[in-house]
Amino acid sequence: MNRQPSAPDPSVVPFVVPCADRVTNLPPYVFATLFRMRDDALAAGREVFDLSVGNPDVRPAASVVGAITEAMNDETWNCHRYGTFNGLPRFREAIALWYYERFGVRLDPHTQALPLIGSKEGLANLMRAYLNPGDGIIIPSPCYPAYFGAAHLCEAEIYELKLREEDGYVPRLEDIPAEVAARSRMLILNYPNNPTGGVCDLAFFEKAVAWCKRHQVMLVSDAAYTELGFDTENPPPSVLQVPGAFDVAVEFQSLSKSHNLAGWRVGFVVGGSEPIANLGRLKSHVDFSLFGGIQMAAVNALRYGARTVKENRETYLGRRNQMVAGFRKLGWQVPSPAATLYIWARIPRAWGDDDFGFVRDVFAKTGVLVSPGSGFGVHGRGYARVSLVAPSATITRIMELLEGAGFDWS
Ligand SMILES: Cc1ncc(COP(=O)(O)O)c(C=O)c1O
Structure with a gap:
């Protein structure tokens, strides 16, 4: 992760009042950089296949859209x-x-x-509610990049806890140095994991709850992908299934991927009543909760959305199989993830550890945009993430373009 102050943004017109240091010094958000590349190419009339962000291309269920419409037209309740x-x-x-x-x-x-107005909002505000400047936060690496910026805005000390491929991307808690444990107030875990697709079992959550209690660290479980585990016999667990977890843990959920509602901004947090109350208290000063119509649509999604969730899982499984087979045919030996809508793989040897170079070269030659691993933390360097957000026919076309690019994918 690049911790240097961002380069000046050429589109920003100088203003007489300087910005606060915490914003000036924010590391660049990897997706903002990628979106700029994508938008410049689109403006130049190029064909682009955006597999960078996990932005579902499937539409929400008709009943969910019906529920928001009904709420908006309800004469008895002015939402x-x-x-x-x-x-x-x-x-x-x-x-x-x-x-x-x-x-x-x-x-x-x-x-x-x-x-919550999306789990991204809630995660950032929970950090604001619990981290004083200089407090420690333990963030898995690689990870969902929004954790870094949110922790940075709290002026927290970030420790990147390495996730290793050989461990199925489940961290070794014993890797955390004693001084880091002592200064930290928060440990983030995210299973199923973005970007790696790694999953964990309840036994690991039991260990993590015990570790957090021992060190008096809040366990923040980011569970945005629990509904996208491909082994339906063993669906991903919740940390709150661990006896006593409510004393130390909270868990975030999102309807963005499970119910195709990413643009609506709807999620929620559950767990210990004290952190929930403190987060609610902070939020009462900065927002006014979600639009009522969206909340009624979310009620519909949670009550009647099992079919949408199942269809999504099947869609992503089909795309995963098609993409993994396609990449392997090219010579790129990517692993097959057990969950989520991402493929995470070491980049082909020709690029060494230069994941940004790999992304730039593939994009320049084919218009296919994927995410560079180092945008997900220092331990993501040398990897790339591909999102499964294109339908089967488009994946076929993408594979043809990649093959035609003439790269050595091994
Ligand atoms: C691990 C993880 N957590 C949280 C989020 C944010 O989700 P939301 O759309 O609910 O803000 C994402 C989005 O990609 C994610 O990958």
Whole structure:
């Protein structure tokens, strides 16, 4: 991860008042850089295949769209006004019911669940609620890049906990140095994992809960992909299934990928009532919760969305198989992930560790845009992530273009 201050943005017109250091010194967000490459190419009239962000191309269920429309036209409830800070009780009740049915975890909907304007918002605000400048935060590496910027805005000390391919991308907690454990207030875990597709079992969560209790560190489980595990006999667990987890853990969920609602911005956090209350308190000063119509659509998604989730899982499994087979045919020996909508692989030898160079070269020759591993943390260097966000016919075309590029993929 590049921790140098960002280069000046040429599109920014100088202003008389300088920006706060915490923003000036923000590392560049990898996807903003990629989007600029993509948009410049589109403006130049090039054909682009954007497999960089995990941005679902499938549409939400008709009933979810129907639910927001119904809410907007409801004469008995004016959802266009400001809502309540902690979200609609109906949404919190639907969250509690879904958690019980999916994980067997009982939640008090009034104190242990909080709707969020996407889990990205909630993760960043939880850090603001719990990290003082100089406090430590342990972030897996590679990881969802938004963790870095959010921690940076809190002026927290980041420790990147290495995820190794040979361990299935589950960290060795014993790798964490004693002084890091002592200064840290938060450990983030994300299973199923973005970008690696790694999964963990309940036994690992048990170890992690015990470690966090021993070191008095909050366990933040980012569970955005629990519904996209391909082994349906062993669906990914929730950390809250661990007895006593509520004393030390919170868990974030997102409807972005499971229900194709990425642009709507809807997620939630569940777990210990104290951190939920503190996050709610902070948020009451910075936002006004989600639009009521979106919350009613989310209620519909949680109650009746099992079919959408199943179809999504099957779609991503089919695409995974097609892409893995296509890459291997080219000579790029990518692993086959057990979950998520990503393929994570070491880049072909010809590029060494230069993942940005690999991304640039592939994009320049083919218009296919993937993500460079070093954007996901120092331990992502030399890797690339490919998102499964194109339909089968497009994947076929992408493979033809990649083959035609004439690279050595081995
Ligand atoms: C691991 C992980 N957490 C959180 C998010 C953010 O999801 P949301 O759309 O709910 O903000 C993402 C999005 O890609 C993600 O990959």
